[in-house]
Amino acid sequence: MKKSSILGLIVIAISIAVIISTYGSTSTYGSIADARKTTDELHIVGHLDLKREMHYDAVKDANYFTFFIKDSNGEECQVEFTGAKPQDFERSEQVVMVGKMDAGKFHASHITLKCPSKYTQDKVDFTEFKAKEANI
């Protein structure tokens, strides 16, 4: 056999290994209901529920933050996060969390925020406009 054929085979073998290992370590997107059923880590996409209590007291524990989220099925769940409260958290529109359920609470190991500022920047700021109106 030619060396190039051997090399070709090795390449194919490694490529397959890469795909399998990647597939093996991928996670899944799920709902809160899915998370309750499994002990595996998964991604949950949800909205922050501003009506429920959000707890972060840097003075007591700078690494403990809890809040409530609502997923697209309308189900609600409390989330615990070991770490500082992400900046500008209240303004986030969508929260993507990686973690797993434990005793009814979702333990997030990672939080990504989608802030409206990134998406709906097309709102012209007219605060100044209102102040001026009175003069006209």
Added chain:
Amino acid sequence: MDTFKGEHLLPGHLGQFFTILAFGSALFAAISYYFATINPSDTSWKRLGRIGAYINTASVIGIGICLYYIILNHLFEYYYAWEHSSRALPVHYIISSFWDGQEGSFWLWTFWQGVLSCILIWKAKSWETPVMAVVSLSQAIVATMLIGVDIFGQRIGTSPFILLREAINLKESAPIFATNPALYHNYLSYIKDGNGMNPLLQNYWMVIHPPTLFLGFASMVVPFAYAIAGLWQKRYTEWIKPAISYSLFAMMVLGTGIIMGAFWAYESLSFGGFWAWDPVENASIIPWLILVGAVHVMIVYKNTGHSYFTATILVLTSFVLVLYASFLTRSGVLGDTSVHAFTDAGMFWHLVADVVIFLILAIVLLAIRWKELPRTKKDEETYSREFWMFVGAIFLCLSCFHLVVVSSIPVWNLMFGTKVAPPSDPIRHYNIIQASFAVVVTLLTGVTQFMKYKKTDITKFFITSAIYLILAGVITGVIIYVTGVYKLQFVFILIMVGAVYSILANAKVFIEALKGKVKLAGSAVAHIGFGLIMVGALISAGTSKVISENTSGDQFSSDFVKTKNNPKENIILYKNTPVQMGKYLVSYVGDSISPPNHYFKVNYKVVDANGKVTEEFMLKPNAQANMKMGLISSPDTKHYLFSDLYTHVNMSNAITVGEGTAEAGHDEADDDKNYETPLVYEVSPGDTIRFREGYMILESIAKKDHISDITLTDKDIAIGAKLHVVSHDKSYEAEPVYMIRSNNAFDFARKVDDAGLKLRFTKVIPQKNKIEVTLYQQPESAKKWIVMRAIKFPDINFLWSGTIIMVIGILLSIFRRNKELKPE
């Protein structure tokens, strides 16, 4: 048509004209060069092509001037200026706001392609017509991204010259405009300022990182064009020589651009590191890896005549991957998986078309010429340098393949309707797999140095390479013991062996090069640089240590810590209350505000056993309380030669959104609520008043002639009490004033914010020869605090210096390859 007051339409119209002209002239150049290539005898086609290319470059520069004029003059009637800049931006950030948006980065791309076109016309000689046909085609396609013209109701590209009122429905944003045409006519007078730039991008690296990166991307079209030209003109073997120099150039520039991005992330982003395997980062490194592989295989082909096919495929793929990367980051397809992907500007299919056009061009040409491609019957020598270079290149491609597979997960989801999420711990996933490839690649960059061109003396090879391997093993042993890398996974230790081995082997070649074989110096230096990058990245990322571990405070969630070994990385620092972190005594000592930046002054001290301060420095991590984007903070780093200390503030009660703007009118009574119940002291000069965090001495009482902005008449009596305040080893002067005007007593309080004090001179008691001082202290809870994180990155300077060395090495190689071209 409506007219609007105050709009400057000329620069926009001019700019829009240039975008159309840029597209038209590029297309014209591409067509002319195409005919020039198929009719080589007719030189007029070539002349037309050149004219088209020159007009194109000139109009691209014209676009840049118009856009720059608009941004510099704050013409907020233009969406781009409104969206990306503001009046408060200093000039160097105005330059970077130019490429803050999608349109600006496309402009950079087309600008560099224009510059390269001129260089090719000047230098490419017999290659000019076919190469320029391809480059001009690429130039025309990039131009379509910028024209922003509606065709059949579909907008093609987004123009940077679109007006604000066209981009946004102002009548919806402000309903008053819908009802009152006169106001709408005058809308511009209500738009006082632009959106401004994301504070994170306000970093000097953002001024040069995008131009460098895009020069790298743009220059990758040149080797691609040479490969296409080679196939097209059936000059199968000739194209490789001139293409090597351009590939090396692209490799150098893109590599520099990527590392600049890493440095920016390290300096100004808060994730605490230089590389996070974010899809946007991956998108820039994917084409680079293939290009590095391509350069090596091209050299293999040039030296041996083997691997022609692989060299061609890799060069073609590298450019298609540039376009694919552009699709990934700009189409919005990445969605949830990236923190900082560009959002969809309605260009999804446009970007897909861009990839597909060049992919099909490459595939079709390869298929047509398939049978004629040069092939070698003879098998490669196992012990030749070229064979193992080839193997190394293949491993680079595999590493790239893995990155493509994982970063494209959202694309797979879209194509196959699946719902796969990226790995839940992506950094670990990437690190382990990429590390495995890096082990092979670094070992090969070492081992090939002991081999000879084509054939090697096997015994000698095994002996020398083994000796060096043992030496590398010993040195690695020392390094990992000293730095603590041995605690990491085994594969990372293997990379260290590989990297050290590569550095040693290439150092040997370099020393030999100094003795005479000068032409090998370039690659040796570049490999040493690469080895150092690996060493630096490994040590700093692998052994970075969070020193701000939370050891105080209520362990509110102790069982939570047990289940998850997430270290508690954030610590709260009260103002003037030092906390020991590692060897440092750290305290938050104050703020300095220069709008829009708010700097938190964090003092670091090293105190030895005798209580002597051996080292002291101040870090000023900063935050911007941006009205639109909320609190955005960036770290500050203390750089030592062998380690960096990184400090980042997450949260603080000392900063409020909108600070720096006019302070809201607050009245005295409100202000007092911020303090504890006042304490009243009767004192005479020389007396000391103690308070919780220090003491103060009444130095003197003196009559005042004037009190800042109040004019005093000779009927008024004003007395000031000079107080010397000492708190936490710092002293402050304060002089509250007591005043009698027409039988009424007033007093003017003075604040010492740093010490959390307000002082009033409330009464004069002549019979006791004393005065009354009222002391307001801020309660403990109102004391300012910051939540911060501090990380120590050891040996990161290897990474940065390795980059510089690698660039120097590649530069030497470019000179060498150019010299080889000369006799042609």
